[in-house]
Amino acid sequence: MPSARPPRPATLTDVAAEAGVAPSTVSRAFSRPQRVNRHTREHVLAIAARLGYEPNPAAQALESGRTRTIGLLVPDITNPYFAGVIKGAERAAAAAGLTLMLGDTQENPTQEEAMVQRLRRAVDGFVLSAPRLSDDELLAAADKGPVALVNRAVPGLACVVADFDSGTRQIVDHLASYGHPSFVFVGGPAESWSGRRRWRGLRTAARRLGLEATRFGPFQPKLAGGPAAADAVVASGATAVVCHNDMLAIGLMRRLAQRGLRVPDDVSVVGFDDIFGADFCNPPLTTLAERTEDAGARAVEALVRQLPRRTTDQPARVLPTELVIRASTGPVPDRAG
Amino acid sequence: MPSARPPRPATLTDVAAEAGVAPSTVSRAFSRPQRVNRHTREHVLAIAARLGYEPNPAAQALESGRTRTIGLLVPDITNPYFAGVIKGAERAAAAAGLTLMLGDTQENPTQEEAMVQRLRRAVDGFVLSAPRLSDDELLAAADKGPVALVNRAVPGLACVVADFDSGTRQIVDHLASYGHPSFVFVGGPAESWSGRRRWRGLRTAARRLGLEATRFGPFQPKLAGGPAAADAVVASGATAVVCHNDMLAIGLMRRLAQRGLRVPDDVSVVGFDDIFGADFCNPPLTTLAERTEDAGARAVEALVRQLPRRTTDQPARVLPTELVIRASTGPVPDRAG
DNA sequence: ATGAAAGCGCTAACAG
DNA sequence: CTGTTAGCGCTTTCAT
Numbered sequence: 001m002p003s004a005r006p007p008r009p010a011t012l013t014d015v016a017a018e019a020g021v022a023p024s025t026v027s028r029a030f031s032r033p034q035r036v037n038r039h040t041r042e043h044v045l046a047i048a049a050r051l052g053y054e055p056n057p058a059a060q061a062l063e064s065g066r067t068r069t070i071g072l073l074v075p076d077i078t079n080p081y082f083a084g085v086i087k088g089a090e091r092a093a094a095a096a097g098l099t100l101m102l103g104d105t106q107e108n109p110t111q112e113e114a115m116v117q118r119l120r121r122a123v124d125g126f127v128l129s130a131p132r133l134s135d136d137e138l139l140a141a142a143d144k145g146p147v148a149l150v151n152r153a154v155p156g157l158a159c160v161v162a163d164f165d166s167g168t169r170q171i172v173d174h175l176a177s178y179g180h181p182s183f184v185f186v187g188g189p190a191e192s193w194s195g196r197r198r199w200r201g202l203r204t205a206a207r208r209l210g211l212e213a214t215r216f217g218p219f220q221p222k223l224a225g226g227p228a229a230a231d232a233v234v235a236s237g238a239t240a241v242v243c244h245n246d247m248l249a250i251g252l253m254r255r256l257a258q259r260g261l262r263v264p265d266d267v268s269v270v271g272f273d274d275i276f277g278a279d280f281c282n283p284p285l286t287t288l289a290e291r292t293e294d295a296g297a298r299a300v301e302a303l304v305r306q307l308p309r310r311t312t313d314q315p316a317r318v319l320p321t322e323l324v325i326r327a328s329t330g331p332v333p334d335r336a337g
Numbered sequence: 338m339p340s341a342r343p344p345r346p347a348t349l350t351d352v353a354a355e356a357g358v359a360p361s362t363v364s365r366a367f368s369r370p371q372r373v374n375r376h377t378r379e380h381v382l383a384i385a386a387r388l389g390y391e392p393n394p395a396a397q398a399l400e401s402g403r404t405r406t407i408g409l410l411v412p413d414i415t416n417p418y419f420a421g422v423i424k425g426a427e428r429a430a431a432a433a434g435l436t437l438m439l440g441d442t443q444e445n446p447t448q449e450e451a452m453v454q455r456l457r458r459a460v461d462g463f464v465l466s467a468p469r470l471s472d473d474e475l476l477a478a479a480d481k482g483p484v485a486l487v488n489r490a491v492p493g494l495a496c497v498v499a500d501f502d503s504g505t506r507q508i509v510d511h512l513a514s515y516g517h518p519s520f521v522f523v524g525g526p527a528e529s530w531s532g533r534r535r536w537r538g539l540r541t542a543a544r545r546l547g548l549e550a551t552r553f554g555p556f557q558p559k560l561a562g563g564p565a566a567a568d569a570v571v572a573s574g575a576t577a578v579v580c581h582n583d584m585l586a587i588g589l590m591r592r593l594a595q596r597g598l599r600v601p602d603d604v605s606v607v608g609f610d611d612i613f614g615a616d617f618c619n620p621p622l623t624t625l626a627e628r629t630e631d632a633g634a635r636a637v638e639a640l641v642r643q644l645p646r647r648t649t650d651q652p653a654r655v656l657p658t659e660l661v662i663r664a665s666t667g668p669v670p671d672r673a674g
Numbered sequence: 675a676t677g678a679a680a681g682c683g684c685t686a687a688c689a690g
Numbered sequence: 691c692t693g694t695t696a697g698c699g700c701t702t703t704c705a706t
Contacts, residue, residue, distance in 0.1 A: 022693045058398035059683035078420040102439040277614040359677045396699035
């Protein structure tokens, strides 16, 4: 009695033998269907189906040098902001017949470098989201394989960035319209390119409107960074604060509440990202919405575009941003008392 | 003048040639350092370093049949619950020297099946989180390669589940202590194993304490499922509701607020998962906390354990749960009026 | 301790 | 249109 089921999955050679044709014919039947007699092809395909044949990606990769896989590195998977990027990237990758390898760099440049190193040969290219690496390191990585960046612009590299110039202007306009004479920017990690961009935009917009802008930080771009930031804000007596991201803003608001400050009555709070949670926290957070899923998808598309040839003369794709005004911002408090 | 930098990455053969030894020696220098003369080894390693040699994973995979990669499939990446699972899995995988491939099945059994199929040959095994496939389909998948399940128990398969028996008891005890004579369970997808487990536990606990339990649904386990659920709850006049998960609970609370119902004054709300956001929504949500990162990590460990040999006689690992009591639950309303 | 040689599964010339 | 042949980069007997 023969064994019920072959433990070893069927190979192309098995199919060829069973079908009574050469391996190359089987290969062609799959990859260049036109180039094989219709009859033969159908026969081969039928046998393949019967044997449950599926091509071995490792063998294909060895031969072609392409793994049909791309690496996506994000600083923190649990940050809902990146969940959007991941989802968009996943979708675009699937659409291009590519598989995603995901890595969490833990906001750590060293870790990021190590992961790029580790995955390099296993993927056809990388999407680096909010990378913490320096421009030079990024350029070096791009030298060894295709790279696309999300929310980071490096000359010569493909990148997708949010329109922070417009976004920060929207924020400052909003605060100015409420009569705030000044605001504090609660900064995130010093390595954060988008953080620098945000601050630069805010400062420029503030100058234009005659507001005074001060930068605090760096703080961790997480809930955990909130308390320290809040305390600094309280001490400063600021009437409005713009936070590096929503996580930090939410963490800050919680601390503010603990300390008896009301948002927006005593202090207005603005965030960046419009993450999941920004609309149901208390109070709902005024924040700059980015198109995170779009960003992830666009980055993958940009990567795909440079997969065959190595040219990267693509202009940075900048995605629109939109200020979502909710309940965390309001008029400047009347401190006449 | 020789070209500045070889465009093609160095191969093992290049190293061998440069070092003046056989390819097999280079191979051994890396994989069986003891089996090669210390002198030779150091020489080879030095050359390899100089050439920037890194083994080609595809070639290794082709030879060994092992990719050192595992697939992680989740129903919805943007659900913070799964972010925890992903993070834990990522960490455990990295610790085991494995890489994660991530897939979002979009709560869709067909999609899940397709992804398993597509990735099967590219990974050494799968961690399936809250799979939507049937037991039989799962068993079939496990027949073709190692599988570990998160929050799903199938006899014969490795699985990590939360302790819903204890958890649901905690919930019902809590509601009973507040004097609620009955509650409504707002159910998620019918295919959800944990959903069935939750309802079963709740009903059992309710019976034991003499509470009346009713099940509504199914509803989408997302914010978007909230409104419909809320309307059903309002119509029922329930004083307490337990939701399939936090996303649904939060969506429901928002709709309740729109309809003028106060939580917990008019109706108490309990969720499952303790996701990011459950502690800062309004009001903060009473919910059953699971150890999601632990679950992800344990599942990967269970998978790793069955990577060499195919035995899966591992008992289900059940992780403790803990009711986090916040502000969304309170005494049964006095409806004397 | 090291080398020679075969082969993992697949694709790509090159013949025919 | 199809078969033959020769590798892709690496590991692994089997000799030496």
